[in-house]
Amino acid sequence: MYDQPRANPSLAAMTFDQMLERVRNEGAYPTRERARESVHTVLAALGRQVTGDERVDLAQRLPVEAALTLTAQIPDTEQLTGWGFIKDLASRTGATPATARWDTGAVLAVVSRLAGPDLLARILHQLPDGYVLLFGQAELRQPQPAT
Numbered sequence: 001m002y003d004q005p006r007a008n009p010s011l012a013a014m015t016f017d018q019m020l021e022r023v024r025n026e027g028a029y030p031t032r033e034r035a036r037e038s039v040h041t042v043l044a045a046l047g048r049q050v051t052g053d054e055r056v057d058l059a060q061r062l063p064v065e066a067a068l069t070l071t072a073q074i075p076d077t078e079q080l081t082g083w084g085f086i087k088d089l090a091s092r093t094g095a096t097p098a099t100a101r102w103d104t105g106a107v108l109a110v111v112s113r114l115a116g117p118d119l120l121a122r123i124l125h126q127l128p129d130g131y132v133l134l135f136g137q138a139e140l141r142q143p144q145p146a147t
Contacts, residue, residue: 014063014114015063016063016064016065016066018063019039019062019063019066019110019114020032020035020036020039021035022110023035023038023039023106023107023110026105026106026107026109026110027102027103027105027106027107029106035106038103038106038107039066039069039107040069041089041092041093041103042089042103042104042107042108043062043066043069043070043107043111044069044070044072044073045073045085045088045089045092045104046070046108046111047069047070047071047072047073047075048073048074048075048076049075049076049079049080049085049127050070050075050123050126050127051075051126052126053122054119054122054123054126055070055071055075057115057119057122058070058111058115058119058123059071061114061115061116061119062111062114079127079128080128081128081129081130082127082128082129082130082131082132082133082134083130084128084130085104085130085131085134086100086101086104086134087100089103089104101134104134105134105136108134108135108136109135109136111135112135112136112137120135120137124137
């Protein structure tokens, strides 16, 4: 006998309104409109960084409106580090780096739950240093030998 495929709980259907509510709670935003603004700006920025199968797979797991925001972006030819991502987002939106970091954390925490651990690992493997913390994950590094 063989195992039947099991549903991945991270792939549970979520509407865009449900996503906005989760981002609103995660970011402690006063309004849904503020959460919507953060979702669109952060996913547009992420869409400029994630490419290939990871981009396609992530879009499939997001609500349609969020997926369209992600995939409407043309990927940049040069990937940004996590800090570069925050600085770029701040300059594009006119926000401070602290606000851009807050918005990024609120949105990507929800995105990481939708992506699930396997896809999230693939996305993080593709991106340069600094994104692990942006997705709300612990960044574990191998100890470096003393020189």
